[in-house]
Amino acid sequence: MPENNDASAQGSYVLADQPYQRDTNYIETRITRDGLDGYPVEPGRYRLVVSYACPWANRTIIVRRLLGLDRVISMGVCGPTHDKRSWTFDLDPGGVDPVLQIPRLQDAYFARIPGYEKGITVPAIVDERSGAVVTNDFPQITLDFETEWVDYHRPGAPILYPADLREEIDEVNALVYRDVNNGVYRCGFAGSQESYDAAYDQLFSRLDWLSERLADQRYLVGDTITEADIRLFTTLARFDPVYHGHFKCNRQKLSEMPVLWAYARDLFQTPGFGDCTNFDHIKRHYYQVHRDINPSGIVPKGPDLANWNEPHGRDKLGGRPFGDGDPPPPLR
Structure with missing residues (x-):
């Protein structure tokens, strides 16, 4: 290979x-x-x-x-x-x-x-x-x-892949994977200007589509957190610390896309998301390992990530994060 x-x-x-x-x-x-x-x-x-x-x-x-x-x-x-x-x-x-x-x-x-x-x-x-x-x-x-x-599953565990929504979840996941999850890598590791430009346009077109979809609904599919939200979240969490600069995905920062930024903060502040996110490890990995992109291995000090805890206001859209279930207990 x-x-x-x-x-x-x-x-x-x-x-x-x-x-x-x-x-x-x-x-x-x-x-x-x-x-x-x-x-x-x-x-x-x-x-x-x-x-x-x-x-x-x-x-x-x-x-x-x-x-x-x-x-x-x-x-x-x-x-x-x-x-x-x-x-x-x-x-x-x-x-x-x-x-x-x-x-x-x-x-x-x-x-x-x-x-x-x-x-x-x-x-x-x-x-x-x-x-x-x-x-x-x-x-x-x-x-x-x-x-x-x-x-x-623990008592009160959410249903993350409900049978009646699986077809829609699968459809959304396929688009998000192609254009966003893998799209940022297609930008960052593009071997030519032409391939970078195509990946860049496809990425931000899909992010615009996601912004429209999430403008009036709290979660990607249905009114609870599903597998689709988890798959999108892990890319959004890395967007400003890494992908915006390191992978040249720089039309806007996530924090400059109002709907997606509020959506990402909503998830981050939900038990199971922010407490499973390690920004230090994220930044060290990309900047220190990808030496073809960042030859010096220097890890940038920014951006300030305290804004992830700012109010998101997504509650007004309704929805129930865990459906009929409960959040996981605090981490031990």
Whole structure:
């Protein structure tokens, strides 16, 4: 696979004069109630490995917390930076994950597929018994948390992927992924002016569409938080600290887009979102790892992020964040 600065860890690459390409060849094994792929839902068996820096992993952190799956699925946290080989457990004593007893996430991939040549990505779910990665298919991981792990959701957990709204949620997610979640990367890693311009226009066209959609409704689909809001939030949270400058997504800052800015603050101030967001890790990852974009590795001090706690005023649109459920308890 062609490499950029961190291709093996991120599962993506850039070729000169070509649009950015994301490697989406994931390990698609699923953990299900029927155990069809050989991995049944089982409390205490699996470890979710994440980095707070990564937007895809951040989704799984949020969903795990909202549903109360922290009681049955442990979580290992990698540091905000990595090298070409792998994410590492440098936050843990001795640089070793205390459960898996490995220093690099790569070791769990190799335990599943010796010499694994694709991206060593987070999030990844590891079978604690074998020490091998089960899956790194991040779009499916959260959906399975919501549908296959239902028996272990906390009392009062929200329904994040309601059956009657799944078609609409899937449609919105597909557009947001193409134009926004991945669109910012297509801007930042564009190999030519032409590909950058196209990605830029597509990104802001979709953000305008989202602003119109959210002008009169509190959440993306229905009147409660769903999987769609979580997928959009993790990109919006990184917009001003990283994507606006680092990825040249600079028509406007998020804080200059009134509807999306209020929407993002509404979610940030909801238990399970802001308390699962680490701006320090986010900034350190992008600015220190992407040396082809930021050769010095200097991490900017700004922007001031205290404004995330300013009143959002979205309550007037109605909606019930957790539906008939309750917010998760405070973090321990």
